[in-house]
Amino acid sequence: MFDRLNFPQPWLSLVLFSTWQFLSDGISGASVVMGLVLAWVIPQITHGFWPERPAFVKVWRMPMFVLVVLWDILVASFEVAILILNPRQPKPVFVNYPLQLEHPLAISLLASTISLTPGTVSADVSDDNKTLLIHALDAESEQEVIDAIHKRYEKPLMEMFR
Template sequence: MTPRHDPRDDGGWFAHPALSVLLAVVWLLLRQSVAPADLIAAVVLGLVVPRLTHRFIGPAANPRALGTALRFTFVVLWDIVVSNVTVARIVLNPASAPKPAWVPVPLDTQHPTAITLLATIITTTPGTVSCVVDDAHGQILVHALDCDDPAEMAAQIKQRYERPLMEIFG
């Protein structure tokens, strides 16, 4: 039996430590200052915002394999750059004849954060859009701008994105 999230749980002051640090750092970068007033504001934002939003964003995810997460970040960024070039070639070449396709990608992970990140990565990569996360069938439905082999694309998504996410989130 999975534990249920208590809606009255405020998560404490450090409910989302990574979000707290991120908010504080972004505040300091936006202010371009480490003056005492800005440091205090960064700490207050880093503590108060996650506490206020805890019930909306749920419990914090605890990534396990930080090295894998770092490598995965570079893989995703590289794929986004390559996809931008590919989509630009398709769009700018009047002779191109893209083959759009619906690609069902069966999911091996059940971790909600991993599934959310997978859908986000697919959508952020030009030329693909995650349209439906189908919990009943355990799959995500992806629309591809140009796809010769939907089975190969599904296998590539699983290998390049889902497998590292499963390692990171378990």
């Protein structure tokens, strides 16, 4: 029985535990016990959705990446705001982005980043995880979007997941 008392997803368990402490009214004995139970039960239940352990090798690069993304969200939000208020019609492009990342977690991180940075929404990933379909709100050409995303987001993620 006790061999099931492990944490197959230590990071997920840690996040669940600390989130529960934040949600409850101050840290008490009850909240710690409940947090431990949740940190154990939820990874067990969702076990099937996590095909492999995440290979998160270079965690210390993460804060820099998050800062860059937050800054881009701020700057580019203004661009989208100007575009929306501009009476001319935008020129949308569907971009087939060739992925160089291989790890599924890295791909979903890249897709979320693309969706959050204004001007682009990731719409779909091909079944073989090789191509990402991106909808750009206003762009001159496909190549322009591909180059910008590769330089700014995919390179740092490739460094992180190497």
